Amino acid sequence: MKPPAVRYARAGDVREAVALLAEHGSDAKVLAGGQSLVPLMSFRLARPSILVDINRIGGLDRIEQDNGSLLIGAMARQRDVELSDVAAAAVPLLPQALRYVGHVTIRNRGTVGGSLAHADPAAELPAVVTALGGELVLEGPGGTRSVAAEDFFTGTFTTVMAPDEVLVGVRLPRLPDRTGVAVEELARRHGDFAIVGVVAAVHLADDGTVDLVRLAASGVDSVPVRLHAAEAALSGARPTADVLEAAAATVDASIHPADDVHAPASYRRHVARLLVQRALGAAVERSGVER
Ligand SMILES: Cc1cc2nc3c(=O)[nH]c(=O)nc-3n(C[C@H](O)[C@H](O)[C@H](O)COP(=O)(O)OP(=O)(O)OC[C@H]3O[C@@H](n4cnc5c(N)ncnc54)[C@H](O)[C@@H]3O)c2cc1C
Missing domain, CATH: 3.30.43.10 (Uridine Diphospho-n-acetylenolpyruvylglucosamine Reductase, domain 2)
Incomplete structure (x- = not known):
């Protein structure tokens, strides 16, 4: 049609x-x-x-580091960010997550800003900016304002953006060197929206304890969910199998999945817990590697 x-x-x-x-x-x-x-x-x-x-507006496609942050213009194509050395060096979780967004042809045209403004609760980029505490930059008739990711998404396909505001970019904090990152998803086919997705970043201190952990899930609520309780369970601890399991056990209380044609809520809860444990384990395993 x-x-x-x-x-x-x-x-x-x-x-x-x-x-x-x-x-x-x-x-x-x-x-x-x-x-x-x-x-x-x-x-x-x-x-x-x-x-x-807004495709012909100059300067909205930048991908650059600035003062400990990665700045991505709203019109940066998803595929350009996926292949960007600047993005990979600052926030390696981004290219990793983008590989799960649809297919290459979609990412060639699809933009970072479009995915964030569209606010699909199953999408990867909203989960990444939520996990990392990113800031979205909006421009409207009254000027420019920044909104924290956790305040930006208000429900399925809805955000705090007014109808006369344009999302101009997103600012993400640079992850320290040797941070391990992981994306785990359950989808019916590669390229489909995930039924449940989890993104994770973990950094270990010299004594082997966790000194940074960022974790969010998609497909488990009407908005992407930062898993604060699981982060707290891991922070400062040695990431043993028991600690990872205990962190994953907190997830059930943090999410509010719904029944739909793809899966019942109880299944999403089960999968979310498993994927959190798996993502944290993979991120811990990959931490310590120079990038
Ligand atoms: C077959 C298929 C599979 C897909 N699979 C996935 C997937 O697995 N994961 C995933 O995350 N996405 C997936 N997508 C969606 C894809 O990532 C889109 O690119 C993205 O959701 C929208 O980006 P866009 O640039 O195309 O925006 P558009 O389609 O142009 O716009 C989307 C919405 O956002 C608004 N908007 C866009 N940019 C701005 C802005 N700068 N300021 C204010 N409002 C704005 C538009 O008005 C519109 O309401 C899929 C799409 C297709 C067709």
Whole structure:
């Protein structure tokens, strides 16, 4: 099915995009890579009357390190971030997670900002920015504001963004050298959205205790969930098998999965616990390696 007829405007800069969004309100939609929006329009699940194309705005595709952070422009293509040496050196969890996003053809067009703004609770990038405590940078008629990842996602496909705001980028803290990272997912086929996904980063101090742990899950709530209790169970401890199991046992109380056509909630709970244990184990095993 083809999308319905829609008006089209190409914004030359972010200010123009914001002005167009402000003029048309919730009838307007930003067009980024189109990998979620266009299928939704084809299925008549989204009916914007005007698309505001931000693909030609210069400077929104940057991938750079700045003062201990990795800055990624909203229009950076998922595939470019996946292959970026700068991103891999600062936040190795990113390329690892991006390999699970659809297929290469989708990642060639799909953008980092599009995935975050779309806010699918099963998506990988929202889980990564939530785990790492990233900050999303929004521009609207009143100027620029930053929102912490845990405050950005408010429900399935919904965020704190106003209809006249544009997501311009995301800032992620650089992970220390020798941090081990892991992504574990259960999906029906490679390239499908995960039924449950877990992303993890672990760094060990010289004495072998955990001095940094970041953990989040997707597909277990209406938003990506940072697993604070599991992080606390591991922090400062030696990551023995018993400690990893105890950390994974806290997950059940942190998540609120729903029954749906893909899996019952009880199954998602079971899988989340197993994947957390597996992801933490893999991240611990990979820690200590120079990158
Ligand atoms: C077959 C298939 C499989 C897929 N599998 C996965 C998967 O396994 N995991 C996964 O995470 N994703 C998956 N995706 C989705 C993919 O990652 C999309 O690229 C992503 O969700 C949206 O990015 P986009 O740049 O294409 O955004 P678009 O489709 O252009 O936009 C998506 C939404 O975000 C809004 N938006 C986009 N950019 C901005 C911005 N800068 N500011 C404000 N609002 C904005 C749009 O208005 C729209 O509402 C899949 C897609 C397909 C078609």
